[in-house]
Amino acid sequence: MAKVKSAFYCQKCGHETPKWLGKCPSCNEWNTFVEELIQKQIPQVVAFSRSGESAKPQSLEDIEQKEHPRIVLNDKEMNRVLGGGLVYGSLILFGGEPGIGKSTLILQLAVTNPGLKVLYVSGEESDQQIKMRSDRIGVSNKDCFILTETNVQNIFKQAEQVQPQLLVIDSIQTLYSSQIESSPGSISQVRECTAQLLRYAKQSNVPVFLIGHITKEGSLAGPKVLEHMVDTVLQFEGDRNHVYRLLRSIKNRFGSTNELGIYEMLGSGLREVANPSEILISDSDTSLSGVSIAATMEGMRPMLIEVQALVSTAAYGTPQRSSTGFDSKRLNMLLAVMEKRCGFKLGAKDVFLNIAGGIKVDDPAIDLAVVAAVLSSNADISIQKKIALSAEVGLSGEVRPVNRADQRIHEAEKLGFDKIIISKYNKGIDQKNFKIELIQCGTIIEVVKALFA
Ligand code: TYD
Ligand code: MG
Numbered sequence: 001m002a003k004v005k006s007a008f009y010c011q012k013c014g015h016e017t018p019k020w021l022g023k024c025p026s027c028n029e030w031n032t033f034v035e036e037l038i039q040k041q042i043p044q045v046v047a048f049s050r051s052g053e054s055a056k057p058q059s060l061e062d063i064e065q066k067e068h069p070r071i072v073l074n075d076k077e078m079n080r081v082l083g084g085g086l087v088y089g090s091l092i093l094f095g096g097e098p099g100i101g102k103s104t105l106i107l108q109l110a111v112t113n114p115g116l117k118v119l120y121v122s123g124e125e126s127d128q129q130i131k132m133r134s135d136r137i138g139v140s141n142k143d144c145f146i147l148t149e150t151n152v153q154n155i156f157k158q159a160e161q162v163q164p165q166l167l168v169i170d171s172i173q174t175l176y177s178s179q180i181e182s183s184p185g186s187i188s189q190v191r192e193c194t195a196q197l198l199r200y201a202k203q204s205n206v207p208v209f210l211i212g213h214i215t216k217e218g219s220l221a222g223p224k225v226l227e228h229m230v231d232t233v234l235q236f237e238g239d240r241n242h243v244y245r246l247l248r249s250i251k252n253r254f255g256s257t258n259e260l261g262i263y264e265m266l267g268s269g270l271r272e273v274a275n276p277s278e279i280l281i282s283d284s285d286t287s288l289s290g291v292s293i294a295a296t297m298e299g300m301r302p303m304l305i306e307v308q309a310l311v312s313t314a315a316y317g318t319p320q321r322s323s324t325g326f327d328s329k330r331l332n333m334l335l336a337v338m339e340k341r342c343g344f345k346l347g348a349k350d351v352f353l354n355i356a357g358g359i360k361v362d363d364p365a366i367d368l369a370v371v372a373a374v375l376s377s378n379a380d381i382s383i384q385k386k387i388a389l390s391a392e393v394g395l396s397g398e399v400r401p402v403n404r405a406d407q408r409i410h411e412a413e414k415l416g417f418d419k420i421i422i423s424k425y426n427k428g429i430d431q432k433n434f435k436i437e438l439i440q441c442g443t444i445i446e447v448v449k450a451l452f453a
Pocket of ligand 1: 267
């Protein structure tokens with residue numbers, strides 16, 4: 001007779017206790033404990049194990065670097081975010097809000113890599129629905145196998161048969177293991193299934209993609225425990241009203257986490273956006289006041305983006321400040337700097353700020369473009385179309401240097417800009433190396449002179 005045991009799990013952080021508690025001692029949340037049944041020691045059903053071999057320790061010197069450690073996918077954005085391709089035997093958690101396009105992107109990966117045998121396990125949609133989606137993407141592939149199943153043990157049985165080179169689970173919250181009695185989606189099930197998939201990935205050397213939902217609070221796949229277990233955590237984000245989707249890596253054992261992939265959602269699937277600057281800058285011919293262009297970096301990639309500001313006299317007593325895609329505290333700070341250090345009277349003005357394209361930027365190099373857009377709207381004088389800006393602004397109104405200035409300058413030059421305003425404190429920047437005219441400023445006052453004089 002198998003022993004049935006139950007435990008209480010915090011649904012937020014996965015903390016386990018034998019008794020119910022009102023407050024989680026680990027994450028300090030209230031009312032998050034739920035009782036879950038755990039049935040241990042079922043003799044018949046075994047978790048995945050390849051013919052029971054056990055690993056032996058070996059000297060670091062003797063471990064050989066595999067010849068092809070990565071599968072290079074037919075998707076440059078995904079390859080870059082993963083750090084150069086899909087590592088054999090890695091477990092990747094792929095999260096995002098519902099409807100953002102997770103299933104679409106992964107199905108697209110599964111069908112657009114000829115010769116790569118993929119087992120796509122869906123616990124959410126029927127095979128008909130998946131077929132419809134692949135028709136929409138417009139690619140079919142005989143090496144892509146669809147399985148609608150939610151039991152992990154059955155999935156492993158099928159995987160043994162199919163011998164895929166990539167396993168996809170859509171989604172981890174729908175899986176259950178018969179070794180545990182609590183319902184699918186509960187902490188103990190999600191954790192157990194992930195642990196078994198991790199073992200499968202490591203022992204069979206097959207990379208596994210786990211699609212995960214984002215919780216109300218915006219954290220990935222609910223419990224933080226999952227993020228510790230997997231090798232890579234990717235997040236798919238974007239504004240549902242915009243067509244652009246950003247792919248970020250939050251954790252990556254095989255690459256850097258500051259890479260960014262950009263896709264455009266079309267009627268026929270997701271399109272890779274190779275040159276983001278072109279889509280993020282509107283190409284209207286008339287120059288408008290309140291618009292400036294910032295040369296920013298997302299990860300290792302320079303990107304030119306458009307900053308739009310609107311300054312108007314406050315209609316009510318308290319002026320409003322609102323920003324989309326840019327930190328509003330930082331905006332308030334920049335407004336205070338303009339007021340105090342440069343004498344612009346913005347205290348009684350409403351200020352609205354928007355980063356075009358629905359993206360969020362936290363690169364400090366955008367500061368100067370924000371200042372320029374606000375001043376341009378305030379004075380109602382447009383900034384010349386072919387000027388880009390790239391510098392941080394300090395509390396005393398000084399224009400501060402930014403990292404990788406040369407890459408930003410080259411990007412602006414490549415996109416046909418005539419001038420770029422940077423800090424005069426950037427080291428090693430020489431006009432001789434660039435065709436674009438460099439305007440090097442030390443304070444906001446100098447920038448204002450350069451822009452509006
Ligand atoms: P989906 O991949 O199902 O999202 P998720 O798995 O993250 O929940 O895609 C959701 C949306 O994408 C859906 O509202 C329809 C839209 N879509 C397109 O615009 N073009 C397409 O080619 C496809 C397949 C979906
Ligand atoms: Mg989906």
